[in-house]
Structures are given as C-alpha cells and as structure tokens.
Amino acid sequence: MTLEQLITQTLAGLNYELVDFERAANGLMRVFIDHVDYENADKPIMIDDCEMASRQLTYVFEVENINYERLEVSSPGMDRPLKKLLDYARFAGLDANVKLKLPINGRKNFTGKLQGVNESADESAQLGLLFEHEGLEQVLEFGLADVDKARLVPVYNFKGKQK
Missing domain, CATH: 2.30.30.180 (Ribosome maturation factor RimP, C-terminal domain)
Structure with missing residues (x-):
C-alpha cells in the first residue's frame, strides 16, 4: 500500500478526503483534508477536524513505521488544488x-x-x-x-x- 493510499484510507474512516499531501525538507509532511459530505460544501475545515485527523494519522504512521519528523494537517485553503x-x-x-x-x-x-x-x-x-x-x-x-x-x-x- 502506498503512502497516499494509507492516508486516504485513514481519512476516509474519519469522513474526510485527502485533497493533497506533500513531503518537504527536514521530514515535514503536510496533509490537506476536506469534508467528504459535498452537500455541506460550505462547511469549512476547522481546527478540531485537523486535530482529529492529525491524531489518527500519527497513530497510523507509528504502527506502519512511516518516517517523518513533523506532521501538519490543514484545509486545502481558498485556492484549493484540483486533482481528481x-x-x-x-x-x-x-x-x-x-x-x-x-x-x-x-x-x-x-x-x-x-x-x-x-x-x-x-x-x-x-x-x-x-x-x-x-x-x-x-x-x-x-x-x-x-x-x-x-x-x-x-x-x-x-x-x-x-x-
């Protein structure tokens, strides 16, 4: 299973979708999430959402021995990337x-x-x-x-x- 598939599967269990992720210098991993429920598309990602996803991803990365130094989870922002x-x-x-x-x-x-x-x-x-x-x-x-x-x-x- 690739890292992207692992993150996608983990977030899906929390009712979030993976918008994008990147690995940067010094072991930084950035994960951008959004709500799966498109009917509430105006509902923004809040800090509680990021915290919940971060906590779950940290646990999964530890179990799967994914090497990283720091994890950042956030919304895709107003200039959201279009990937799919x-x-x-x-x-x-x-x-x-x-x-x-x-x-x-x-x-x-x-x-x-x-x-x-x-x-x-x-x-x-x-x-x-x-x-x-x-x-x-x-x-x-x-x-x-x-x-x-x-x-x-x-x-x-x-x-x-x-x-």
Whole structure:
C-alpha cells in the first residue's frame, strides 16, 4: 500500500478526503483534508477536524513505521488544488487557474470558469474551461492527464457574515 493510499484510507474512516499531501525538507509532511459530505460544501475545515485527523494519522504512521519528523494537517485553503475528476465536477461554475503540461496555441496557463466533466467518468474524460482571449470567450477542452497544476481562484468576502 502506498503512502497516499494509507492516508486516504485513514481519512476516509474519519469522513474526510485527502485533497493533497506533500513531503518537504527536514521530514515535514503536510496533509490537506476536506469534508467528504459535498452537500455541506460550505462547511469549512476547522481546527478540531485537523486535530482529529492529525491524531489518527500519527497513530497510523507509528504502527506502519512511516518516517517523518513533523506532521501538519490543514484545509486545502481558498485556492484549493484540483486533482481528481470529482474536483472538476464538484467545482464546476467556479473560476480556476489551469496550467497544462504542453502548450496549446503557445499558451500553458489559462484562467476561466470550470465547465465540469463530460459524460465519460474515466481518465479519458474531457474537462472544460471557459476563458476570455482577445475579447472573445473560448472553451478550452483538455483531459486530466494534460493538467500540470490546477487551483481554484480565491474569492474573498470582506463584508463578513450578513444578517
């Protein structure tokens, strides 16, 4: 079992999903989690969620002899990475930055509105991004395998809670 599979399985038992993880210098391991329940998508990851996931992962890493020095568990943030087909379907209609592995018409970086996923739900599924280029709206179609990096564009609300 790979480390990613181990983390995914452990978090699934706590009703969290693994968004991303990275191993950094000096033994630092960062794990980004989100709620599995998409119907409460506005419910943010709180410190209690991170603490619960951290405690469980620490125990599992000890049992499985995973070498690390420090563990950080947090939310994916407002500029959440898009890694899986489900991410593109879940966040359809929101703005995203997409960087492709190979250029299309001399460009690799695109910013626009996610169009979701076509009918096919496998690795060959086509994704769409509506973007503006030279004053015209265009649709970029690409596959998940074509993506180098993709993140949501953060939307800041400085007004606070509305009554």
